Structures are given as structure tokens and as C-alpha cells.
Amino acid sequence: MDKSAKSLFEKMYTTQVDKIYRFVFFRVGNNKEAAEDLTSEVFLRALEYFDSYDSTKSQSAWLMTIAKNCLVDYYKKQKHNVSLEAAMADDEDSNKVDRLLFAVAKENFAKAGFNLEIMEKLATLSENDREIVTFHYLYGYSYLEIAQMREMSETAVKVAAHRALKKIVK
């Protein structure tokens, strides 16, 4: 691995660490320590497999996949979410896992005393719209990053976000 690979990894870390942390934080019972442990785990795994990372592809999407795998492992260890375990055992339906991860996040959001009104409004959205809004407004991903993760055009993501916000206002 040359110096350019190292600087690429460093850049990826600085731009992604906050987003990954937030994504994880809402899914581990707003537990800061657990979120920090998981974030560390995500980046350590990313480092381990960095030689197989295709730099032409989206960093956000790659890290998000690792983060989801780490969360799945975390839940397996915790054994507190029966439905999630069932979903994981059921099949490899990633959308199902995502839905359950959001459900956990919502539950934890309420527990932490954050304003639940926005979460309830988000829950009324379709899965795709909700993800775009939360990723952009809550975790801090740009429209471009979300577009890369979802393999859509940036304009399509912006349009979807705009429509989702209109629905929330209604």
C-alpha cells in the first residue's frame, strides 16, 4: 500500500466518522460507549479490507455496508432484538434488516428524550423517502453521497427529498 492509499483512507475517515457514528448511535440505544466501540469496529474492518476496496465506488456505501454488518454482529451478541435476529436468520433481505434497524433507532430516539414528533412524521414516509431524509438531515450525508449509496442520480435524490418533506408538512 502506497502513501496515496493511506491519504485516501485518512480522508475517508475524516469525512465519514461523524456520519457513521450517528448512524450507529441511534441503533445502539443512544449508548455513546457502544456507538464509539462500533464506530471503531467499522473503521478497523474498513482498514482491514481496504486493499480490496474499489476506489471508483462510493466510500459512503462501502462504509455503510460494513456498519450494517457490524450492527448485525452487535445485535447478535446483545440478543435483545428477537425480530431482528429472526429477520437475519430468515433470509438475506437487506431491506428487512434496514427496516428493523430504523425501528430500533426510533425506539431509542424516543428513549433519549429527543423530539419524537419528527420521528413520528418520518415514520409515515415510505422507506425510501424516510431513508433519504434521515440520512441527509440527521446523519449529515450530502445528496451526492446518498445518490451514490442508492445508485440514483443526485437530482433524483433531491426531488425525492423535496417530495418527502412536502409530505411531512401535510
Add this chain to the structure above:
Amino acid sequence: MNLKQRYNLWKVKRSTSPRGVFKRGLQKKLETVWNDRYVTKSYWFQARIFKFTAVSMIAVLLAGSFGTGAYAYYSPEVTEGSVLYPVKSSIEKLEEKTKRNPEAQAKFYLKQIQRREAEKKKLKEKNKIVENLDIQIEKIGDKLEQVNTKLQNQELKDKQLKPQIEQRLQERKKILEEKQTRFESKKQEMEQRTQERAQRELQNRERNRVN
């Protein structure tokens, strides 16, 4: 989404940011792991400047030692007692071991005798003792004689070698004869002196008895 809701989300986002200490700590940890995993350790002796220096030094040393060895081997100035003489004799011993057939050995002994003679000449110019060299030349001559007996019934590749050996052995014979003559004359001289001394002693005794 109204402004209030946006503000609420922004507040949540801000309050759920990771701690700076954690981020810096993780960054350091990742750097350590990266170095362990991907960076091959470079030792001081792998540095380019060291390699260049080492190669240059070795080249200079080799050239120096070859040069010194060659000078010691070929120069008649390097005589017994000089610093390079052990180098010269070591190279000669080594060369002697490489000569396997009698013809090559004979050539080598001829060359060795020539070298010793050149050294002898140089030492004489400096008014130094040459006895050791005479002994060495004699010993080499012995070896040459032994090799010559093996060559008697052989057809040699170098046709001029036999006459050279013959000439050298003749010279050796001459020297030995001269030595022998010198020895005989010295012996006679000694015997004569002894006789004279004995006669003188006898005469002294008789004189003492008469008195």
C-alpha cells in the same frame, strides 16, 4: 418540514456528534494499525544513502585489496621484512595449491625462483642479508628437481620448458658445487689450522720440557 423541525433535527445532529477525544484517539489507533499492516519496516541499513555508501566502500576496499595484492605479488620491492610480504607469500602458497599437473608446477617453481632472485638482488642493493632467500631458492630448487623427475618421460605442451628447467637445474648444480667447493676449502682450511695449532702446542710443550 418547517423551520422548527429543521432546527430540531439540526440540534439532534449536533448533540449526537462523536467526541473530539474519541475521534483523535481512533485516528491514532488506525494509523498504528495501518503502519503495522501495510507499511514494511525500513531499517537503517536499507536506507538508500547507506546502500550507496556501503557499495562504494566495498568497491574501494576490493579495488584496494586487489591492487595491494597484485602489487605485493608482482613487485620485487616487496621483500622479506616488508609489511606486504605475508600477502605475497600467502598468494604464492595459494597459487601453488592450484597447480595440479607437474608441468604447471614446474612453471610455477621457475617463476618463484626468478622472483626470489629478483628480491635477492634488491636486498643486496640495500646491503641486507640474503641468506634466507638462498635457503628458499634451494628449497624451491629441490621441488623443481622432484617435479623434473616426473616430467622425464612426458611430452610437454610447452617445448621451451624443459630447456629452461635444465638450465635452472644446471645453475643450481653449479651453485651447489660452488658451495661444496667453498665448504671443502673451508674444511681444509679448518683442518690445516687445527694441525698448525696442534703442532704449535706440541712445540710449546717440548720447549717447556727442555727448559
